[in-house]
Amino acid sequence: MFKAVTVVGLGKIGLPLAAVFASNGLQVYGADINNRVVNSVNRGESHVRNEPGLEELLKKTQKNGKLVATTNTAEAVSKSDVVIVIVPLLIKDNNEINYSFIDSAVVDIGKGIKKGTLVIFETTLPTGDTRNRFGKKLEEISGLSLGTDFFLAYSPERVYSNRIIEDLKNYPKVVGGLNEQSLKIASSFYQEALKCNLIKVSSLETAEFAKVAECVYRDVNIALANELAEFADKKNINMLEVIKASNSQPFSNLHFPGIGVGGHCIPVYPYFFINNGLKNGIITLSREINDNMSDYAIGKIESAIGSLKSKNVLILGLSFRENVKETTKSTTLLLINQLKIKQANIFLNDPLFTHTEIKSYNVSPLSLDDEIISKIDVVILQAFHNQYQSLDFNKFTSCKIVLDGRNSLNKKIINQLGIRYEGIGN
Ligand SMILES: NC(=O)c1ccc[n+]([C@@H]2O[C@H](COP(=O)([O-])OP(=O)(O)OC[C@H]3O[C@@H](n4cnc5c(N)ncnc54)[C@H](O)[C@@H]3O)[C@@H](O)[C@H]2O)c1
Incomplete structure (x- = not known):
């Protein structure tokens, strides 16, 4: 027709x-x-x-x-x-x-x-x-x-x-x-x-509003999970176990905590409301909470191993999320800024980007078969690309801590290698 x-x-x-x-x-x-x-x-x-x-x-x-x-x-x-x-x-x-x-x-x-x-x-x-x-x-x-x-x-x-x-x-x-x-x-x-x-x-307007509302819902829900995860860390409770248990009640739909919310959707669309007269409340606060998670993650690393000055820190994933080549509002950009302030040596791996693309963020690109791997002190997982599912932590012979920003790595295997594991609420 x-x-x-x-x-x-x-x-x-x-x-x-x-x-x-x-x-x-x-x-x-x-x-x-x-x-x-x-x-x-x-x-x-x-x-x-x-x-x-x-x-x-x-x-x-x-x-x-x-x-x-x-x-x-x-x-x-x-x-x-x-x-x-x-x-x-x-x-x-x-x-x-x-x-x-x-x-x-x-x-x-x-x-x-x-x-x-x-x-x-x-x-x-x-x-x-x-x-x-x-x-x-x-x-x-x-x-x-x-x-x-x-x-x-x-x-x-x-x-x-x-x-x-x-x-x-x-x-x-x-x-x-x-x-x-x-x-x-x-x-x-x-x-x-x-x-x-x-x-x-x-x-x-109803159709326009519905889409933004959907994204705001997710941002606020993730912020809630993040706030609870920080508290669970303090209480030494595993937030992932909590979520599974809580969500068995049909009215509960807690999302997952993590190191940050990126991309050109969820962290962006709340501003379509905030910039247009929305009252200052839960939506604005949720943005702050989610953007502060990278700070929280770095704080966890510092509490475990001390100052990051001159430490070799490897970030896994430039993309804002797994298996998508997109850097808009990626949490890695926040991590890079903070690690620069801490005077760490920043290395970055992302199989979806060329070394030239990675260099444009003023960090050192690193292949996972590079010898420098043995000199890395800290690993931060930001985007859990498929390639990281088979990541061999045996090669990280100097690594003191793995910060699993997506609660996706195998804690047991990492611990068995004598490397400390930290997740977010995990
Ligand atoms: N990416 C997602 O996950 C996602 C999910 C749901 C909705 N959306 C919506 O889809 C929109 C598009 O997202 P995307 O990820 O496809 O973007 P994208 O950046 O991958 O692609 C945008 C394309 O538009 C082209 N373009 C730019 N200006 C143009 C012009 N004047 N005339 C013709 N083409 C032009 C670009 O060359 C590019 O190929 C987003 O803004 C969002 O509203 C995206």
Whole structure:
């Protein structure tokens, strides 16, 4: 029923989305400003790693011509009846939003839309932006009237990296429309393109708010787990055991404590509320608690072995979380800052990054087969990549302490080697 769809932004989320739409029979144009991304998609290759099923879908849909990538967004949009926007907002160091990428995408879309086009925003947004910022801009650029000439909807992307294709099938799609017609077209689009269940909400703003609320819930819940974990450490209680026991009661859903919360979602989206008039309370405090966990972890190491001055400290994982190449708000960035203040020698390993990429953070890259391993005094696990599951601590002959920031390593094996093990609440 739908002639064609343009997906604007072929990143970690946009590319799997485009491939799934195409595999469900739609003609898909993928628009991206990055030539390298466009060329690889047009060769049927994925630049997104560790996404089960994506490579196969891309190969198939590139071969049968259902997915075509381009740098010309306006032209692709002019050939489509639906446009999906999945270009990120960036966040500045002071937690203000930088709209430059998405604003520029909206200008290109405005040049291509025509009567009848439906534009759906999927990027997580502050409440009101779809209507007030982007809807108005699209009207201004296209000269068309919003709600009568062209349509507008919002449907947050809630998938989890490393299982996106699966999540797109299983998660219900929350959809809000500018008006009845917008909601109707958006709903039938998702039914055809994703074949998933829908949750239709009464406005664009409700759908926008729901996504941020979901992320805030997780941030606050993790902060609670972190606060309890610190107290459990004091009381010499294993927080992981507590969580298992507590969560056997159906109303309890304690999350897991850890060394920090990173990425461009959970630590960022609370500011979409905080910066827009939310009262100063539990959400702001949770951000502080979660950002202080790296301090807490370093404090634990110092209490165990004393000053870190001139000590060789190896951080495992530059990515904010396991198996995803993404450094936005990674806890490792906080660890690096603090370890610099402590005058430690900082080494960093991450199998997803090249040594040149790691060097750009002003730390020494280290391969796990490097001889310097035997001179490392402290290991901090920040992102538990698959490669670390088989990490051999025998090689760390001078290591005094392993700080397991994700409570994922084998405490017993580490202790047997005479190395002290510390987790977070563990
Ligand atoms: N990554 C996640 O885990 C996740 C999960 C749920 C939702 N989201 C949402 O998805 C959004 C996108 O995230 P991502 O991880 O795919 O980002 P990403 O950085 O991997 O990809 C963004 C893509 O957009 C392209 N782009 C930038 N400006 C453009 C423009 N003007 N026109 C066309 N393309 C442009 C970039 O070249 C890049 O390929 C996030 O902002 C978030 O709202 C992300």
